[in-house]
Amino acid sequence: MVEGFGKGHHLHLIDGSAFIFRAYHALPPLTRRSDGLPIGAVAGFCNMLWKYIQDGNGSDAPTHAAVIFDHSAKTFRNDIYPLYKANRPELPEDLRPQFPLTREATRAFNIACIETEGYEADDIIATLSCQAREAGGRVTIISSDKDLMQLVGGGVEMLDPIKGKAIGPDEVREKFGVGPERVVDVQALAGDSVDNVPGAPGIGIKTAAQLIGEYGDLETLLARAEEIRQPKRRQTLIENAEQIRISKRLVQLDCATPLDFGFDTLSIREPEPGALLDFLTRMEFRTLTNRVAERFGAEAPPPPEAAPAQAEGAELPAIERSLYTIIRDEEALAEWLAEIAEKGVVAIDTETTGLDEMQAELVGVSLCTGPGRAAYLPLGHVDGAADLFGSGARAAGQMPMARALEMLKPVLEDAAVLKIGQNIKYDWKILARHGIRMAPIDDTMLLSYALNAGAHNHGMDELAREYLGHDCVPIKALIGSGKAQIGFAQVAIDKAGEYAAEDAEVTWRLWHHFRPKLAPNRVTTAYERLERPMVPVLAAMEMAGVRIDAEHLKRMSNAFAQKMAGLEDEIHGLAGESFNPGSPKQLGEILFDKMGLTGGKQGKTGAYSTSADVLEDLAAEGHDLPARVLDWRQLSKLKSTYTDALPTFVNPETGRVHTSYSIAGAQTGRLASTDPNLQNIPVRTEEGRRIREAFIAAPGMRLVSLDYSQIELRILAHVAAIPALKQAFREGIDIHAMTASQMFGVPVEGMDPMIRRRAKAINFGVIYGISGFGLARNLRIPRSEAQAFIDTYFERFPEIRAYMDSTVADAKENGFVRTLFGRRIMTPGINQSGPAAGGARRAAINAPIQGAAADIIRRAMIRMPEAISGLPATMLLQVHDELVFEVEEGAVDDLIAAARAVMEGAADPAVHLDVPLVVEAGQGASWAEAH
Structure with missing residues (x-):
């Protein structure tokens, strides 16, 4: 018999972490009035404990009880498999300060509060359950966590605290297809994407249960894998046997967790009214405070006074600088x-x-x-x-x-x-x-x-x-x-x-x-999970910086200068005279006065506009001079903005370039990069792509790029509920070829690349509300033909038109739109008329899509530091849908696996997308090689 516990005793083990997360996700965000401290999860946790105490006085009441918590993210399982739980989302910023408060709440309710460094709560629960069972007592585990179901039986049962449903051997068998004694074997085969337990690829719970049922146990199955008839399943088990055994070690709970207390410390004790009321009052839980006071016949302490600035209707005195010290x-x-x-x-x-x-x-x-x-x-x-x-x-x-x-x-x-x-x-x-x-x-x-x-x-x-x-x-x-x-x-x-x-x-x-x-405007979640947590993440990236090859940039600058000189000669020859191609005034006079080209528009100063749009239209009409000027301008910008400027940004102390990211720079949530701007390096031209060659890894390191594939189109398929696009993404079909096939009635096999290019231009253009005029310019085709393509597109995908119309209607009614993750984006000008309204309409249509893409990569970045903490790697750059890392050569594959898991799972659990997120990875000595 375990000292202090034996036959006739009943132990309740409460899964504290499960209580906290359930409370956090089930309740709206809540902050303490006096100082804005997040307390929503604490409030839910306390109400659950109070309900537990109130309901625990029947004939089957426990004699012993404890709330069990996880001590930290890293446990002995990370030593077995470093990527264990690598794709777990980072703790929400507003939940982090609530964890110590839940421990304090547990003690205030006079319930034993237990955690052990290096072990998960489940291991402590397993150890206490095994000890209590061996002593002849009963155990009720208050949790619905499937990982704990291996403990059920022999006097141990589970209780789902929400459904109030008991979980015994029959319920375990219903869920896993095997009894509790074989749950670990099934889990080892099936793996667990949430905890990043690898398992056997392609084998799920149902198949795993069939195999264990047929062969009896996991070791027998692996020893006799050659007998399995299905070739693919046989090969999977043979090739992944060691991985499966590691998975079993990961899912097997440790019943020998070292504990430094006896069962007598778990004896049921009534809450001490004074201590409990003091805690609840400090948390400002008025309703629960009154209930507890009534239950114990005590007087509830007076609530703390609200800070003057938050008292209803209070006005602060004017700012008086003379008061400062x-x-x-x-x-x-x-x-x-x-x-x-x-x-x-x-x-x-x-x-x-x-x-x-x-x-x-x-x-x-x-x-x-x-x-x-x-x-x-x-x-x-x-x-x-x-x-x-x-x-x-x-x-x-x-x-x-x-x-x-x-x-x-x-x-x-x-x-x-x-x-x-x-x-x-x-x-x-x-x-x-x-x-x-x-x-x-x-x-x-x-x-x-x-x-x-x-x-x-x-x-x-x-x-x-x-x-x-x-x-x-x-x-x-x-x-x-x-x-x-x-x-x-x-x-x-x-x-x-x-x-x-x-x-x-x-x-x-x-x-x-x-x-x-925040709460009245329903943006607490967006702020706490998408904005505030980004600060330390971006600060760390900015301080890390990235190496550049200054000599390479110098060589490129010289090459650009020579090429620009050649273009200038060509431009002068086409114009019939020498002039400064960098002067809009001189260029306008050449194009519209001397050469008599159409489309010239003069502003208030009398000078012609020679913007990129104007020159692109002229080039599309077949005029060489504006086309050459566009080439010259591009080289001039690359030279001045990057090849000449980047070396001047090298920090003399670190020898690296340290960009600065603006979190609030773009209304859709996209980050902006300044001093230097590393997000707008052109990648559609050979010259632009070559600039990435100058971003290099340190000796012994590699640069790794991970990039979301077509993320905005995937989000469009989800939010507009387009069956054809969703199916194509699920099946990994070439989305542009599929669109072309749908639009133009041509088979995917052997498709003309030009037809696919047109479908690609429409796919991406429609996200930004592209017009027939804009598509005509992009494809260099007549406007009528471009408009016909767009009309056909909406006929084939009417869900997109419905999405656009409903989004604009919501924006007009509310003055803002929201992303899937709760980001609120204002839409000023949406109810105006004229050209401004068209721009506001296009912005409103695009904002939820681009904003959701920005939110997803933010969620990935926030979770990334913890996921790669055990690897010799640093996150350096974010460029729209791409993350760039620097990692030791020997850890490249591990980093890609860990980072890809985080990025592809970044939408969950907040939003379950109807299409998969896919991340493409590359690595090399330079950024250009990696991407």
Whole structure:
């Protein structure tokens, strides 16, 4: 007999992780009124525990109980198979801070709370179940997790907490086709895509059960695999025998998990009313607090007062800069840090010597904890007078930077203190270079973006005017402009303090304005799972940077210059005179005045338009001069934007190029890359593709590219519910050939490549609302013929027209559209008339498709760091539907497997797409080789 437990005893084991995730996904997002802390999952978890306690007083009541949690993502199974659970989604950002609160809740309910490092909750449940069964007692596992069904039998049963249904041997046999004692064998064969257990390719639960039923057990099956009649199944078992055995080790629960407690600690105990009510009151669960108080005959504590900014109808006092303080010594900083720790939330802003986060030096930090409660901590100001002589002497009245950062670090990394910033990725990187990794964080720019993408820009000055009615001090008022401009480090500390502290207070006020609006506008999920978690992911990518071959770029620049000179000679010959092809005015006069070409339109200045559209139309009509000018322009842009410019962006300390991604740059959720822009490198021309040759891997490393295949067409097939397209994607058919066959009635086999090209142009063009005029230009065919193609397309796929019409109607009614993942994209101008309305209509049609594609790759990027954490690999770049990694040569295949699993599963579980996501992978010494 196990000490403290034996015959007549009944143990309840609650799967805590299952409770948490069920509560999280079943309930709408909820935040604590006083400070915006996410508490939705905690609320659901507490209600489930309370229901459990209320229902647990019958004749079959437990004598012992415990809630079992997973300790961490990495367990001994990762040592067996590094890719175990590699495609599991990263923990939602709003769920992460709720996990420790659920442990606290369990203890508040006076129930044993158990977790063990290196082991999963299922292993602890298995160990306790085996020990209790051997001691002669009974066990009820409160969970519906299929992985626990191998434990059922011999006094152990399961209970589905939602359905209230008991799960015994018969129910296990109904699910797996075998009894509990053979569940592990079936799981080892079938594998598990959720946990990334490989199993035997092509064998599912039903087939696995048949095989185990026929051969008795897994080892016998593998030993006698040669006897299996079906050739493919026989070959699969023989070739994957070792993989199947590894899979069994992964799914087999460990009944010998080391535990450092006895069964007496699991004895049922009534909750201590004071401790439980205190916890529920702090969480602001008013209804449950009242229920518990009534149950125990206690008085419910008064709820905490709401912060002034969140009290209904409350107005904050006007911003008063004279209230700000300067933190000049350790004592003052310690007082501020104590206040921050007590309040649990602080707005923060950094002042630096420049805009490049990888090279800018820290000048100061501003903090705000409430209206008028803001301060500036100067750290790198120089003495203005002394600096005139280049001495760089520090101004008086500043703490030593190292000591100040040492004091700031614990608070800025404290999981119990929320750090708020405006474009906080910049501050995150600045502080990360000083060894501080801020978490958790909120970003007012991203809050605004989640609520109002497409409505306006999301810079702080604009947001302050729009939502606070406040004009911030302009930076030029401090540093001047032109030749007289100075650096922020040279600004007098008192003036700098007013400016910097104001930024922190404006950020605090914007947060209190935006945060409560997430739930009513149904964008909490989009913000918490698509916006906020991107900050540390992108910051890490940007700080990693990518190597470039400067000599290769120099050679390309010289080649481009020579080719441009040759084109200039050709252009001059076609024009009959010399002129600057880079001058729109001179080019317009040549084309429309001298050569008399049609289509010339003069603007208010009298100059002709020579935009790319104009030149492309002229080239399509067969005119050589505009075609050559387009070639010259393309080379000129490649030379100036990339081959000449990229080497100037190499960081002297790292020797790499560090781009910066804007999370809120595009209304559809696509990222924008700047300084340098690495997302718009042309890939349709040979010259453009060659620029990627200059992006290279470090010695001993390879670059790996993983790219979604036709993701926007796949999303269109799903959202517009187009049976033919969905079937083609499921079967892996050439989608453009299939479309051509549907449209033009020609067989797929032996199709004319030109016909396929036309179908491809329509497939991609329709996503962007292409017109007959635009398609005619792309295909260089008459407009009437192009329009006929489009008309035929909609006849063959009427679901697309229905999707477009319904999307536009929704946009007109609501003023916005949504993606599959809840992103809200405003559609200004949709109800106007004229040309602007046409553009707004096309944008509204495209936004849910392009936005969903952007959301999917964001979800993949957010999950990626954890998935590849055990590999010698780094995620470097994101270019629309492509991710680029740098990885040690020997780990390329492992990285591709792990990253592909994450990317292809990125839509689940939020959205179940009707078509598969497919990711194409490549690797090489350069980006060009990899993609």
